[in-house]
Amino acid sequence: xxxxxxxxxxxxxxxxxxxxxxxxxxxxxxxxxxxxxxxxxxxxxxxxxxxxxxxxxxxxxxxxxxxxxxxxxxxxxxxxxxxxxxxxxxxxxxxxxxxxxxxxxxxxxxxxxxxxxxxxxxxxxxxxxxxxxxxxxxxxxxxxxxxxxxxxxxxxxxxxxxxxxxxxxxxxxxxxxxxxxxxxxxxxxxxxxxxxxxxxxxxxxxxxxxxxxxxxxxxxxxxxxxxxxxxxxxxxxxxxxxxxxxxxxxxxxxxxxxxxxxxxxxxxxxxxxxxxxxxxxxxxxxxxxxxxxxxxxxxxxxxxxxxxxxxxxxxxxxxxxxxxxxxxxxxxxxxxxxxxxxxxxxxxxxxxxxxxxxxxxxxxxxxxxxxxxxxxxxxxxxxxxxxxxxxxxxxxxxxxxxxxxxxxxxxxxxxxxxxxxxxxxxxxxxxxxxxxxxxxxxxxxxxxxxxxxxxxxxxxxxxxxxxxxxxxxxxxxxxxxxxxxxxxxxxxxxxxxxxxxxxxxxxxxxxxxxxxxxxxxxxxxxxxxxxxxxxxxxxxxxxxxxxxxxxxxxxxxxxxxxxxxxxxxxxxxxxxxxxxxxxxxxxxxxxxxxxxxxx
Amino acid sequence: xxxxxxxxxxxxxxxxxxxxxxxxxxxxxxxxxxxxxxxxxxxxxxxxxxxxxxxxxxxxxxxxxxxxxxxxxxxxxxxxxxxxxxxxxxxxxxxxxxxxxxxxxxxxxxxxxxxxxxxxxxxxxxxxxxxxxxxxxxxxxxxxxxxxxxxxxxxxxxxxxxxxxxxxxxxxxxxxxxxxxxxxxxxxxxxxxxxxxxxxxxxxxxxxxxxxxxxxxxxxxxxxxxxxxxxxxxxxxxxxxxxxxxxxxxxxxxxxxxxxxxxxxxxxxxxxxxxxxxxxxxxxxxxxxxxxxxxxxxxxxxxxxxxxxxxxxxxxxxxxxxxxxxxxxxxxxxxxxxxxxxxxxxxxxxx
Numbered sequence: 024x025x026x027x028x029x030x031x032x033x034x035x036x037x038x039x040x041x042x043x044x045x046x047x048x049x050x051x052x053x054x055x056x057x058x059x060x061x062x063x064x065x066x067x068x069x070x071x072x073x074x075x076x077x078x079x080x081x082x083x084x085x086x087x088x089x090x091x092x093x094x095x096x097x098x099x100x101x102x103x104x105x106x107x108x109x110x111x112x113x114x115x116x117x118x119x120x121x122x123x124x125x126x127x128x129x130x131x132x133x134x135x136x137x138x139x140x141x142x143x144x145x146x147x148x149x150x151x152x153x154x155x156x157x158x159x160x161x162x163x164x165x166x167x168x169x170x171x172x173x174x175x176x177x178x179x180x181x182x183x184x185x186x187x188x189x190x191x192x193x194x195x196x197x198x199x200x201x202x203x204x205x206x207x208x209x210x211x212x213x214x215x216x217x218x219x220x221x222x223x224x225x226x227x228x229x230x231x232x233x234x235x236x237x238x239x240x241x242x243x244x245x246x247x248x249x250x251x252x253x254x255x256x257x258x259x260x261x262x263x264x265x266x267x268x269x270x271x272x273x274x275x276x277x278x279x280x281x282x283x284x285x286x287x288x289x290x291x292x293x294x295x296x297x298x299x300x301x302x303x304x305x306x307x308x309x310x311x312x313x314x315x316x317x318x319x320x321x322x323x324x325x326x327x328x329x330x331x332x333x334x335x336x337x338x339x340x341x342x343x344x345x346x347x348x349x350x351x352x353x354x355x356x357x358x359x360x361x362x363x364x365x366x367x368x369x370x371x372x373x374x375x376x377x378x379x380x381x382x383x384x385x386x387x388x389x390x391x392x393x394x395x396x397x398x399x400x401x402x403x404x405x406x407x408x409x410x411x412x413x414x415x416x417x418x419x420x421x422x423x424x425x426x427x428x429x430x431x432x433x434x435x436x437x438x439x440x441x442x443x444x445x446x447x448x449x450x451x452x453x454x455x456x457x458x459x460x461x462x463x464x465x466x467x468x469x470x471x472x473x474x475x476x477x478x479x480x481x482x483x484x485x486x487x488x489x490x491x492x493x494x495x496x497x498x499x500x501x502x503x504x505x506x507x508x509x510x511x512x513x514x515x516x517x518x519x520x521x522x523x524x525x526x527x528x529x530x531x532x533x534x535x536x537x538x539x540x541x542x543x544x545x546x547x548x549x550x551x552x553x554x555x556x557x558x559x560x561x562x563x564x565x566x567x568x569x570x571x572x573x574x575x576x577x578x579x580x581x582x583x584x585x586x587x588x589x590x591x592x593x594x595x596x597x598x599x600x601x602x603x604x605x606x607x608x609x610x611x612x613x614x615x616x617x618x619x620x621x622x
Numbered sequence: 623x624x625x626x627x628x629x630x631x632x633x634x635x636x637x638x639x640x641x642x643x644x645x646x647x648x649x650x651x652x653x654x655x656x657x658x659x660x661x662x663x664x665x666x667x668x669x670x671x672x673x674x675x676x677x678x679x680x681x682x683x684x685x686x687x688x689x690x691x692x693x694x695x696x697x698x699x700x701x702x703x704x705x706x707x708x709x710x711x712x713x714x715x716x717x718x719x720x721x722x723x724x725x726x727x728x729x730x731x732x733x734x735x736x737x738x739x740x741x742x743x744x745x746x747x748x749x750x751x752x753x754x755x756x757x758x759x760x761x762x763x764x765x766x767x768x769x770x771x772x773x774x775x776x777x778x779x780x781x782x783x784x785x786x787x788x789x790x791x792x793x794x795x796x797x798x799x800x801x802x803x804x805x806x807x808x809x810x811x812x813x814x815x816x817x818x819x820x821x822x823x824x825x826x827x828x829x830x831x832x833x834x835x836x837x838x839x840x841x842x843x844x845x846x847x848x849x850x851x852x853x854x855x856x857x858x859x860x861x862x863x864x865x866x867x868x869x870x871x872x873x874x875x876x877x878x879x880x881x882x883x884x885x886x887x888x889x890x891x892x893x894x895x896x897x898x899x900x901x902x903x904x905x906x907x908x909x910x911x912x913x914x915x916x917x918x919x920x921x922x923x924x925x926x927x928x929x930x931x932x933x934x935x936x937x938x939x940x941x942x943x944x945x946x947x948x949x950x951x952x953x954x955x956x957x958x959x960x961x962x963x964x965x966x967x968x969x970x971x972x973x
Contacts, residue, residue, distance in 0.1 A: 294925035314926030317694065321930075379659045383744060386694035450818035458924065465744065465910055469657050479818045480910060491817075498817065 064145045065272045066123065072275045073593045073612030078284035080305045081605070082296045086258065086289045090244060091235025092215040093165065093173045102601075103261065103287060106608050107149075108215030109247035109270075111140055111159070112208045116598035116606035119401060119510045121208050125154070125216055125247060125270075135203035135554055140211075142194040147268035148218045149251035150242065156190045161219040161226075163188045163198075171231055175214055182552070203552045205559045206513045213508075218245045237261065249280040249609040261287040271609055281612035300326070306592055306613075309604040311585040312459065313386040319587055327595070331584040333390040333398040334599040336506040338460060339576040340375070340451070340467060342368060344528040345496045346536065357445055358499055366425035368574040373411065373418040374470045380580045384462045388585060392578040394567045395518070399581065399599040400510040402556075405564040408571055415473055422474065429475050439475035448477040449499035452491065455482035457504075463579055464502045493530050502579075503527065508601060512550065512563050519547045519566065528575045539573050591615050629954050636947040643756035647716030650750035651730045651738075655911040656714060658735055658745030661687055663695040663931050666740045674701045681706040686734040695930070705731045739940075740933035742921060746911075752937050755913035760944070762829050762914075763895035767887055769833025770894075771840050775883065778844025779871060783852055793845070796838035804835055808906055821912040828907060832897045840886050844879050851878045881959040888952035892945045915941055 087100040092108055095101050113124040123129075126140040146154045166175045167185045179186045182202025189197045204210065221243065225234050235244065237255045244252055247270070250263035263285040271279040288305060290296045297315045300308040303325070311319070320328045342362035347355045361367050377391035390397075393411075396404040411417070426442040439447040453464045464480040471478050483491070491498045505525065507514040517523030521535040521544055535541035543566050550562035570576070586597040586604050593612045597604050605611075642649050658664075669682040683706040685699035711730035718724050730736065739748035781792040808831065819827065851857060857874050865873075895915070901907040902916025903923075910917060918937040921927055927934050 297925060312926070313694075314924065314930075318926045318929055376659070382694070383659060383662050452817075462743065466657075466659075468911070469655075469744075479820065481818050483817075 064127070064143045065270050065278070066143070067274060068271050068279065068610060069274055070607075070610055071594055072273050072277070073281045073610065073614075075277065075281045075612070076283055077281075077613035077615075078286055079282050079307065079592065079611060079613065080286040080288060081307045081309075082290040082299055082305045083261075083287040084293070084296070084310075085291045087237065087261070087287075089235050090237060090239065090252065091231075092217070093171060093175075094232055094235070096174060098601075102605065103263075104215065105213075105248070105602050106250045106263065106285065106605055107246040107248040107252070110211055110214050111142075111216065112211040114209060114212040114509060114600070116600040116602075117596065119600065121212070126211070129208055131207065136200050138198040138200075138208065139191075140196050140198070142196065143270060144194055146247065146270045148220075148245040148247060149266040149268060150218070150221075150245040151268060152218065152220050152245065154216070154218075154247060155193045156196050157193075158216055158219045159196050160188055160190055161223065162214070162217045165217060165222070165226060165231065166214070170229065171226075178210065178214075203554055205551050205553050206511055209509065209511055209513070216247055221245055250282075250285050253284070259289060261289075263287070269609065273610070280609035282608075285608065300587065303589070307586070307588040307595070307604050309584075309586040309597065311587065313384075313388045313582070313585065316388065316585040316587075317386055326587050326589045328585070328587040329595070329597050330388055331586065331597040331599050331603070333581045334506065334584040334603075335397045335399045335508075335510065335581075336504055337392055337395060337397045337581050338463060338502065338504040338579045339392075340371070340463075340500060340502050340579060341528045341576045342500045343496065343498055344536075344575060346529075357441070357443075358449055361441060361447060361449075362499075364425050365573055366421045367427075368577065370418040370421040370425075370474065371471065372574050372577045373414050373421065374474050375467055375577060375579065376413050376470055377580060378413070380463050380466055383466060384459050385580065385582050388583040390581050390583075392581050394571055394578060395515065395576070396567060397507070397581040399584070400507070402510060403512060403560065403563060405567045407564070408567060418474055437475045438477070446477065447475070448479075450479040450481045452481050452483050452488050452498050452501040454485040454488055454503075456485055459582070460502045460504060467502070467579075492527055493524065501527070506601070510600065512547070512559075516547065516551075520544055537573075539569050543569050625954065625958060629951075629958075632947060632951045632954060636944075636951065639944055639947060640760065643753055643760055644719060646750075646753035646757055647718055647724065648726065649728050650747070650753040651713060651727050651736060652747040652750045653714040653716070654746065654751045654754040654913045656746060658741060658747075661697070661735065661737075661741055661745040662743055664697055664737050664741040664745065665931075666933050666936075667737050669707065670704070673704055679704065679706070681708075683707060684731055684734070684736050703733075705733050705736075707731055707736070739936045740931070742934070743927075748918070748933065748936060751913035751918055752915075752940055755915045755918050755937070756944075758825065758908055758912065758914040759895050759898050759916065760891075762825065762832070762898040763891045763893075765829045766832040766836070766894040766897070767890035769829065770836035770890065771883055771886060773834070773837035774840030774886075775844055775876075775879065777837060778841035779848050779876065779879075781841070782845035782848025783867070783871060783875065785849070789845070793842070796841050799835065799838040805900075805904075808901070819909070821908055824908050828898055828901060832894050832901075836890065836894070840883070840890075843882050843886065847879050847882060848875055851875045881955065885952055885955040885959060888948050888955055892948040895941075895944070 083099050083102065085099055087103045088097050089095050089100050090104060090107065092104050095104055110124050111126040112121050112129065114120070115122050125143055125146065127143045128141045130139045131137070132139075142154075142156060142159065148154055163179070163186070165171055166173045167179055169176070181200045181204045184201035187199045189199065191197055222231065222234075225231050239252065241252050246266075249266055249269050249271070251266045252261070253264040254262040265280050265283050269279055273279060288299065290299055293312060293315065296305070296308060297311075297319065299305045301319070308319075316328060316330070319326070343359070344362060347359050351359070381387060381389045381391050392398075394405060394408045398404065422439065427439055427447070429437045430440055431437050441447060451464045451467065453460045455461070461480065461482055468478040468480050488501070492501055492503075505515070505518060512519070517525045518527070520526060521529070521532040521540045524530055526532070529536055532540075535544055546562045546566040546569075550559040550566070553559045553562060584597060584599045584603050588595040588604070591614045593614050594607060594610045595604070596607060598606050600606065664687050667684050667687070669684060670679070671682055672678055673683075683704040685701055685704060687697040688700040690696040690698050707729060708731070709729050711727050711732070712725045713727045713730050715723065715725055735747065737747055737749070739752060742748055742751070777792055777796070781789040811831075815827075852870075852875060857870060860870060860874060898907060898914060899916035899919060902914050903920045907916050908914045915937060921934050922938075
């Protein structure tokens with residue numbers, strides 16, 4: 024008892040000494056304002072109260088390219104940036120609904136065109152500089168500047184016009200849209216608010232694209248997120264430390280984040296990540312394949328594995344539906360004739376054994392899929408979409424209706440042939456780096472053999488695959504997967520719209536090639552500006568139905584989000600939205616952190 | 623003479639191994655590409671003679687597999703029903719030696735699938751895949767070795783016989799071939815090939831590639847022998863009698879290279895089988911679902927497979943006797959050759 028009291032006394036003495044030292048060293052403002060901010064303007068986050076201290080180590084699939092949100096295009100950079108930056112309004116990854124972040128509250132005008140955001144007061148960037156409406160204005164100016172080429176720009180063009188931003192006072196900002204926008208305040212999620220005091224100079228000099236590399240000195244970079252950069256060791260790790268000015272606190276009034284340090288180890292290989300997790304070098308692991316998940320589940324000691332359910336990734340097979348043009352070879356034209364036939368695509372869809380895909384590829388940790396909206400998206404799925412069971416009879420009947428027939432070879436194997444007597448043969452591309460999709464393709468190959476189609480699976484390096492699908496358009500069919508970044512149709516808009524770059528079966532069309540694509544375009548655009556959720560949902564449901572009727576994409580399956588963490592990690596609640604395990608990073612804590620701190 | 627006998631034993635041993643692979647359709651119970659989606663990663667099944675109630679059966683039998691509750695890849699024996707093993711059963715269609723259509727298999731089980739070596743991710747029978755995979759891999763090895771020896775023989779003989787600038791040029795090219803980083807070139811080459819290459823085309827392509835790549839070493843060996851052989855007294859004598867170049871090569875010089883070529887063949891075949899395996903392992907080889915030994919081993923690239931399913935290693939073990947056979951043969955042949963050389967050398971000194 025006395026020992027503990029002595030320790031407590033010592034801690035008190037130490038902290039007061041530190042406090043005095045800070046005052047004497049000329050940083051009084053930092054400490055006072057932090058205390059003030061916790062009283063007035065910090066956001067209180069509900070949930071289990073942890074305690075501060077400790078470092079959490081996670082692995083990252085390779086080195087992030089940049090810390091600069093303006094130019095970050097790769098998933099690794101985005102993951103790191105998501106814990107260093109903050110947005111005005113945030114989507115809670117668990118409830119999939121919006122909640123206040125840097126904006127304390129917001130109001131949408133009755134016509135749906137004006138968004139008035141009230142900013143949190145007394146918030147500071149991670150370098151201690153205050154945040155106000157000028158930072159917001161500057162941020163959106165940069166995002167919308169064509170010369171900056173920010174990837175966020177497209178998201179901020181509504182109704183063909185960029186969003187306009189107006190400052191009312193130091194803590195009130197008004198955004199004006201040219202057209203009503205159904206996505207509403209979700210628009211602000213992920214749009215990091217940039218520090219004007221650091222970036223204005225480089226912006227004027229046109230150098231915004233070059234800054235924010237990982238080698239940036241810690242005092243040259245700041246954000247509003249829970250962590251800030253501490254150390255970067257090339258090819259090994261990136262160490263972040265807690266942002267002492269962070270604007271959230273727990274229900275006990277303790278400032279967040281709990282963790283003192285967050286370390287990203289660069290481990291490029293999924294299997295190596297598993298080994299590092301098993302050997303306790305990392306504390307958490309996410310984006311696990313089902314195989315590795317079951318390996319880890321089988322020999323669990325000291326850690327917990329969590330299956331968060333199906334995520335937002337959807338895998339699908341699609342055929343090349345591009346107009347081959349005049350110069351196409353007869354072979355291409357012959358195949359185009361099959362692929363353009365709706366009944367052919369429906370027959371393929373009927374023959375695919377989705378349950379087998381879920382079982383063999385995802386070891387049952389996934390969901391079969393019949394439409395574009397993955398089951399992880401709780402609000403937008405169309406419950407009325409048909410889920411036909413696999414039926415080879417139905418498939419054969421459809422093919423017969425479309426003029427196909429079967430011939431029996433000397434081996435007794437039947438071969439499907441078209442009306443002109445050509446045997447049906449084609450190839451399916453898959454990415455050689457994705458074992459799951461290669462497996463799906465192999466299963467489809469076997470399924471279609473039962474219909475008499477001779478299919479070859481061609482694994483290609485992902486970039487050359489993408490080049491073939493979107494640029495040269497020289498391919499027959501392809502198995503691919505897309506992970507929506509948000510549970511809102513807007514995140515898949517480029518898949519839906521015929522002018523979209525990821526409208527994969529026939530990308531970037533000048534005019535919709537078919538009547539049904541035109542109809543989908545109309546529905547999607549209409550739902551974007553429909554005012555209520557119910558109206559949007561109705562339009563979106565119809566678009567999903569049309570997609571399923573025409574089967575340009577044959578949906579296969581959606582994998583579960585699988586993650587694991589050491590038992591000592593508190594508040595570990597993986598979500599099905601990215602970042603899967605770090606979405607509540609400010610609340611993650613180490614249960615044994617006290618002992619470490621005492622050391 | 624005991625050398626002759628050992629040689630015969632090695633040949634019989636290799637012959638038997640090859641026989642099982644050549645007649646894979648007969649020895650393998652199933653079609654190598656046939657999937658059993660209910661039984662992925664099934665472990666090797668045991669043959670029983672005594673059932674769970676203690677009754678002795680006349681014929682060995684197996685129990686069907688059933689999934690353990692809630693598991694994906696944990697099987698247990700379904701002891702409700704015993705399936706006896708039968709011999710000479712009718713099963714999946716195949717062509718014996720690639721020609722004769724047949725449905726006869728050495729063994730099989732009615733009512734359930736019998737996995738001798740377990741099954742892979744798609745529930746395909748590993749044992750059947752191993753045998754059929756051997757057809758691809760061994761044939762690629764044999765034909766590839768034959769091709770490169772043929773090339774090596776031709777080029778080596780030309781270089782050795784004519785010497786001078788022809789020799790210089792050919793040998794420099796040979797050195798270039800030895801120095802090139804082949805694996806990376808092959809990756810580059812794959813990019814130029816058409817997108818979808820059928821398994822048969824790929825097969826011949828692989829043979830052409832590994833055959834064309836490997837001619838340099840045998841060519842140098844052959845050249846050395848030809849160089850010394852053309853200076854032999856009996857060759858000079860024949861030339862003095864007016865024999866043509868072609869006659870000399872055919873009658874006197876090429877026979878000298880026979881023992882070297884045989885030894886090289888025995889060394890190169892396993893090497894080229896390995897080359898095919900490397901190519902398939904790296905995804906440049908025969909496309910799935912056609913089995914080859916390289917494809918079978920490439921399953922082991924995944925960590926989860928390595929630690930979860932020990933029977934996926936079995937193909938690697940099964941390949942060992944083939945290599946042992948070939949390398950044993952090669953060392954015997956080399957011993958014989960060296961013996962001959964000593965004899966020859968003795969004769970030469972007398973004349």
